[in-house]
Amino acid sequence: MTGVASLGRDLAPKRLELLHDILPKATVLGLLVNPSNPALTRSTIEAAEAAAHTLGLELEVFRASRDRDFESVFAGLARARASGLVIAIDSFFTGRRKRLAALALDHAVPAIYQYRDFAAAGGVMSYGGNLEEPFRLISLYTARLLNGERPADLPIELAAKIELIVNVKAANSLKISVPPLLLSRADEVIE
Numbered sequence: 001m002t003g004v005a006s007l008g009r010d011l012a013p014k015r016l017e018l019l020h021d022i023l024p025k026a027t028v029l030g031l032l033v034n035p036s037n038p039a040l041t042r043s044t045i046e047a048a049e050a051a052a053h054t055l056g057l058e059l060e061v062f063r064a065s066r067d068r069d070f071e072s073v074f075a076g077l078a079r080a081r082a083s084g085l086v087i088a089i090d091s092f093f094t095g096r097r098k099r100l101a102a103l104a105l106d107h108a109v110p111a112i113y114q115y116r117d118f119a120a121a122g123g124v125m126s127y128g129g130n131l132e133e134p135f136r137l138i139s140l141y142t143a144r145l146l147n148g149e150r151p152a153d154l155p156i157e158l159a160a161k162i163e164l165i166v167n168v169k170a171a172n173s174l175k176i177s178v179p180p181l182l183l184s185r186a187d188e189v190i191e
Contacts, residue, residue, distance in 0.1 A: 012044045013051030015112045019084045026083035028058045034090040036065040044088045074107040084110040119165040126165040163187040
């Protein structure tokens with residue numbers, strides 16, 4: 001097997017930890033998953049629940065697989081008194097990351113997702129793979145194939161460049177103070 005893989009679901013516990021870093025008094029955080037992807041959903045929930053337990057948090061799991069599910073998710077967050085939301089990696093959410101960022105801002109819910117443009121659109125943070133890295137690796141693969149290497153001889157490459165993006169403007173609008181240590185670790189700070 002050959003190709004390019006990237007980190008995604010494995011980072012849900014770290015996203016939960018980062019969200020807790022900016023919401024240290026939080027006792028309940030939410031996790032949004034897509035039930036249409038059961039294997040990914042199950043593994044993400046298990047990893048996030050373990051991280052929540054370690055952090056002394058209660059984790060409320062919310063599910064959405066259609067656009068119309070989002071309003072009930074944000075209403076559920078309010079009912080559960082969840083202080084923030086971790087959005088699990090899923091292609092359904094990736095395609096709607098700007099809408100999810102806008103909804104999180106509209107509902108005053110600090111949220112974190114995988115990609116930079118989520119934070120740029122108003123999400124408080126993003127933590128995940130750089131979108132350009134897999135394409136760079138794919139272009140290297142293509143060059144190797146065009147130079148005559150056999151696909152069977154090529155290993156799977158892992159796009160492992162991880163970025164932390166913090167949107168201070170969004171955090172300030174939600175009256176959240178981002179710890180200086182977290183800001184110093186950020187690859188980019190949006191002000």
